[in-house]
Amino acid sequence: MLILHCPYCGIDAEETELHAGGEAHLTRxxxxxxxxxxxxxxxxxxxxxxxxxxxxxxxxxxxxxxxxARCTNTLEVFGTYSAQTTEPPEEIRKILAKKRPGWTWRxxx
Amino acid sequence: xxxxxxxxxxxxFDGLVHLSEAPLQGMITLRADLSDAAVKKAIKAATGQTMPxxxxxxxQEGQGVLWMSPDEAMLLVPYAEVDAALAKLTKxxxxxxxxxxxxxxxRAMFSLRGPAAREVIAKLAPVDMAPGxxxxxxxxxxxxxxxxxxxxxxxxETIHVVCFRSVARxxxxxxxxxxxPASAVDFF
Numbered sequence: 463m464l465i466l467h468c469p470y471c472g473i474d475a476e477e478t479e480l481h482a483g484g485e486a487h488l489t490r491x492x493x494x495x496x497x498x499x500x501x502x503x504x505x506x507x508x509x510x511x512x513x514x515x516x517x518x519x520x521x522x523x524x525x526x527x528x529x530x531a532r533c534t535n536t537l538e539v540f541g542t543y544s545a546q547t548t549e550p551p552e553e554i555r556k557i558l559a560k561k562r563p564g565w566t567w568r569x570x571x
Numbered sequence: 572x573x574x575x576x577x578x579x580x581x582x583x584f585d586g587l588v589h590l591s592e593a594p595l596q597g598m599i600t601l602r603a604d605l606s607d608a609a610v611k612k613a614i615k616a617a618t619g620q621t622m623p624x625x626x627x628x629x630x631q632e633g634q635g636v637l638w639m640s641p642d643e644a645m646l647l648v649p650y651a652e653v654d655a656a657l658a659k660l661t662k663x664x665x666x667x668x669x670x671x672x673x674x675x676x677x678r679a680m681f682s683l684r685g686p687a688a689r690e691v692i693a694k695l696a697p698v699d700m701a702p703g704x705x706x707x708x709x710x711x712x713x714x715x716x717x718x719x720x721x722x723x724x725x726x727x728e729t730i731h732v733v734c735f736r737s738v739a740r741x742x743x744x745x746x747x748x749x750x751x752p753a754s755a756v757d758f759f
Contacts, residue, residue: 471625471641473711475697476697478697479697479713479714522713522714524640524643525640525643
């Protein structure tokens with residue numbers, strides 16, 4: 463059972479209270495953007511073996527969206543963090559540097 | 572004005588706990604910055620209770636405040652006074668960026684009374700109901716089997732459950748089955 467800590471209501475919510483929201487930190491391209499950018503935004507997703515960043519919603523709870531850093535290989539949860547950010551915060555990066563030295567994800571490392 | 576009735580006409584069930592539909596309860600949902608002093612003051616004026624901290628519930632005799640999310644609170648007032656309370660709240664909020672709506676008729680509320688109240692909830696919701704982990708003065712938004720709901724404890728043997736009115740029958744049946752006398756676990 464996947465358990466994620468909701469950074470908004472402080473509850474360690476289990477999977478059935480949550481709703482998965484796909485990949486995190488996407489840059490949205492809308493009207494006026496190039497076809498390549500729009501296609502990338504719509505269809506191109508990471509499929510890493512290892513460190514991954516996801517969006518989750520505490521649907522049966524406080525209703526807030528948040529981010530989670532997880533490992534697709536071991537299902538380890540590195541941590542969760544606020545949705546009001548465009549990249550993983552420093553404390554998550556520190557944990558990753560310790561637990562998965564040399565990790566990469568998109569252009570992050 | 573039509574006559575307001577409880578969703579299931581005041582159904583009750585006796586099993587591990589005494590399960591009953593609560594009398595009509597006035598409920599106002601408030602979206603605002605809950606750390607704002609003006610918002611706290613308006614809540615206090617409307618309900619007579621102070622805004623609790625995160626996941627807190629301060630309710631006394633059908634009047635109170637429930638913490639629903641970082642920017643949402645549920646205000647409980649007597650059903651007959653809900654319009655007046657809402658008008659008062661809107662007025663005292665003034666120009667503060669906020670939204671307050673009367674949702675009394677969109678909700679159903681049930682009360683579980685008895686020593687097994689914790690156990691009945693623990694069967695249905697993914698919440699640690701152990702004494703010490705969940706106590707009076709706390710509120711929890713979660714799911715009960717397939718529907719969303721929230722509950723808080725009045726005392727060690729009394730739990731109030733709120734859900735959408737449209738799923739009142741489902742919730743009542745669910746709580747009834749979970750409090751079937753033959754299904755006692757006696758865990759807590």
